[in-house]
Amino acid sequence: MDCGCIHLRPVYVIDAMPHMQAQTGSESRGLPLMEAAPAERAELLLERCARRDERALRELYQLIAPQLLGVLVRILRRRAVAEEALQDVMVRIWERADQYVAYRGRAMAWMVAIARYRAIDLLRAQQAATPLDDVPPDALADRSATDFFDSTTPERLRKALRDCLGLLSDEQRRCLALAYVDGYSQDQIASAIQSPLGTVKSWMRRGLTSLKRCLDS
Amino acid sequence: MNYGRPELLEELAGQYVLGTLRGAARRRFERYYRSDPAALQAVQRWEDRLLDLTVAVTPIQPSDLVWQRIRSRVRGERRTSGITRLALAASIAALAVAIGWWNLLGPGSSQLVATVADQQHTEVWRIEAPRSRQELRVDATGRFAFDSTRSYELWALPGPGVAPVSLGLMPQGGRGTLRLTEAQRLALAQSKQVAVSLEPPGGSPTGAPTGPILFVADVSA
Numbered sequence: 001m002d003c004g005c006i007h008l009r010p011v012y013v014i015d016a017m018p019h020m021q022a023q024t025g026s027e028s029r030g031l032p033l034m035e036a037a038p039a040e041r042a043e044l045l046l047e048r049c050a051r052r053d054e055r056a057l058r059e060l061y062q063l064i065a066p067q068l069l070g071v072l073v074r075i076l077r078r079r080a081v082a083e084e085a086l087q088d089v090m091v092r093i094w095e096r097a098d099q100y101v102a103y104r105g106r107a108m109a110w111m112v113a114i115a116r117y118r119a120i121d122l123l124r125a126q127q128a129a130t131p132l133d134d135v136p137p138d139a140l141a142d143r144s145a146t147d148f149f150d151s152t153t154p155e156r157l158r159k160a161l162r163d164c165l166g167l168l169s170d171e172q173r174r175c176l177a178l179a180y181v182d183g184y185s186q187d188q189i190a191s192a193i194q195s196p197l198g199t200v201k202s203w204m205r206r207g208l209t210s211l212k213r214c215l216d217s
Numbered sequence: 218m219n220y221g222r223p224e225l226l227e228e229l230a231g232q233y234v235l236g237t238l239r240g241a242a243r244r245r246f247e248r249y250y251r252s253d254p255a256a257l258q259a260v261q262r263w264e265d266r267l268l269d270l271t272v273a274v275t276p277i278q279p280s281d282l283v284w285q286r287i288r289s290r291v292r293g294e295r296r297t298s299g300i301t302r303l304a305l306a307a308s309i310a311a312l313a314v315a316i317g318w319w320n321l322l323g324p325g326s327s328q329l330v331a332t333v334a335d336q337q338h339t340e341v342w343r344i345e346a347p348r349s350r351q352e353l354r355v356d357a358t359g360r361f362a363f364d365s366t367r368s369y370e371l372w373a374l375p376g377p378g379v380a381p382v383s384l385g386l387m388p389q390g391g392r393g394t395l396r397l398t399e400a401q402r403l404a405l406a407q408s409k410q411v412a413v414s415l416e417p418p419g420g421s422p423t424g425a426p427t428g429p430i431l432f433v434a435d436v437s438a
Contacts, residue, residue, distance in 0.1 A: 057291065061284055066276035069283075074274050075236075083283050090287045096366075104258060105265030112271055113234070113264040120236045120243075161269040179235045180270045186237050208231040215266050 038063060042107040049097035057094050064108070065090070068115045075119040075183030085122055089115045116183075123183055164214035172207030175200055220249055220256060230259035234267055244390075247365060251418030333413065333432050341432070342387055342413075351402070353395040355387055363389040368416045371395065372426055373408040374433075386420050387413060 042063060048056030068089060072082035092114055103110045165173055171193070178184040178192060186204065190197040220226055232238040233246050250256035333342045341361040345354045353371075363369065369389065372381040382404035385395035397405065405411070414421070415428035 054288075054291065058284070058288075061287065065283070066278050067271070067274070069279050070274040070276045071271055073277055079277075083279055086279055086283055087286050087290065091290050094287075094291050104261045106268060109261075109265040109268040112268055116236065120239075124239070176235065177270065177273060179237045180267055181273045183236055185239055189237075204232070204235070204237065205228060208228065208235070212227070212231070212263075212266065 039106060039108065042111070043100075046093075046097050046100045046107055046110075049094055050100070057090070060093070061090060064111055067108075068111065071112060071115050072119050074181055075116065076122060081122065082119075085115070085118050089118050092118070116180075120183060160215055164211055167210055167214055168207050169203070171195070172203045172210075175204045176207050176211070179204065220246075220253070226256055226259055230256065230263050234260060234263035244365070251366065351397055353384065353397065355393045355395060357388045357390050357393075359390060364415070365389060366418065367428070368418055368420050369431070370414050370416045370420050370426070372412045372414060373401065373404040374410040374412055375404050375407045376409065379407075381412065381426055383421065383424065384411070386416075 042060065045056045045060040045063065049060060065086065069082060069086050072085050072089070073079055076082045076085060089111075093111055096114075100107065100110055168176070174193060175189055178189045179186075184192065186197060186200055189204075190200045193200070195203075220229065229238060229246055230250070233243065233250070238246060246256075250260050332340055333344070334340050340358040343356045343358060345356075346352070355371075357363075369387040371384040371387055373384055374381050382401060384397065384401055384405065385393075387393065387395075410433055412426070412430050413432040414426040414430050416426070417428075421427050
């Protein structure tokens with residue numbers, strides 16, 4: 001934590017599942033998203049990857065791999081499986097870097113989407129065999145938090161998301177977080193928070209709608 | 218499902234990105250949005266909107282082995298793509314098999330006309346033509362790992378100096394029907410070979426193969 005770099009733990013995480021501890025100390029230098037304008041860096045690196053610059057892939061990996069692995073572990077729950085998935089994801093990013101040009105969104109959104117879809121695909125196969133761990137704590141519970149560690153996002157947008165999450169009911173926010181962050185299906189959410197499936201579905205639908213309305217305004 | 222309604226499209230795109238659209242509905246929507254600009258845009262906007270929910274995720278430093286494996290996979294891929302497309306096509310052509318193509322197609326038959334297999338002789342598609350010859354019925358055997366983000370396009374190769382003619386997109390699961398126009402039937406009748414190329418979602422944007430040729434099969438047995 002005192003490595004001289006800025007290393008903030010993501011403030012919304014109140015989750016301490018043992019297999020998910022963040023690296024600390026010198027190893028965290030790889031934590032990239034703190035460096036100057038990482039969003040632009042990610043984009044430039046993707047452009048170089050599209051031109052088949054292997055060095056750029058290495059740099060991109062250092063920049064984003066910890067974040068992507070965090071996303072993957074959270075959904076897949078097993079680190080070994082998540083690290084396998086991370087390989088697939090980075091290879092896909094490399095193979096499709098030329099398609100990023102046409103993407104209407106931030107570079108990080110493109111890459112996180114690739115990672116999350118891969119994880120969701122793998123869940124399909126895995127979940128039948130693996131019972132879920134205990135229900136994770138509410139990933140987005142702490143709405144009073146004032147700082148985000150993810151500097152890929154301009155302050156303006158971060159504040160927008162914070163404000164918009166604040167407009168959701170606790171149940172709506174909880175459902176969205178269990179789905180997006182933890183990869184829960186609607187059935188699993190219903191049993192995790194012990195609410196009828198129909199109710200969960202309507203919370204999610206309304207949550208999405210008001211998030212969209214709020215963020216787009 | 219009718220994806221045309223804007224509110225429904227928005228909701229499905231949101232649920233898709235969130236991950237709560239599952240199973241067959243997920244795969245169906247996936248195929249759909251990759252070929253529909255409005256749906257693609259809806260998905261991308263949701264990806265961007267929801268990205269910041271990842272603030273809830275603690276970054277984890279991967280073990281060193283992960284990068285080593287990525288690097289060797291990427292280098293393997295580069296070696297392959299370094300070979301010219303033509304050479305790749307030729308080398309795979311030798312390995313793809315076509316069994317009793319059109320000439321089995323005597324009057325009245327609706328027989329097996331071709332099998333496309335990979336180098337391990339795993340069947341990828343079975344192609345049949347009905348009596349009328351106005352369409353090809355293609356079954357994906359389900360034993361081949363498709364890249365679901367790409368399309369696999371079938372081409373008639375009428376011969377040297379003549380541009381390949383697209384016959385349509387091959388199904389990645391279940392059965393697909395490729396309806397043939399008169400021009401396509403003619404091109405196919407003149408072809409000694411057909412090929413399958415890897416294309417962007419929705420097929421080649423140029424009308425000619427743009428991606429690597431994955432399979433080549435002889436038309437005449």
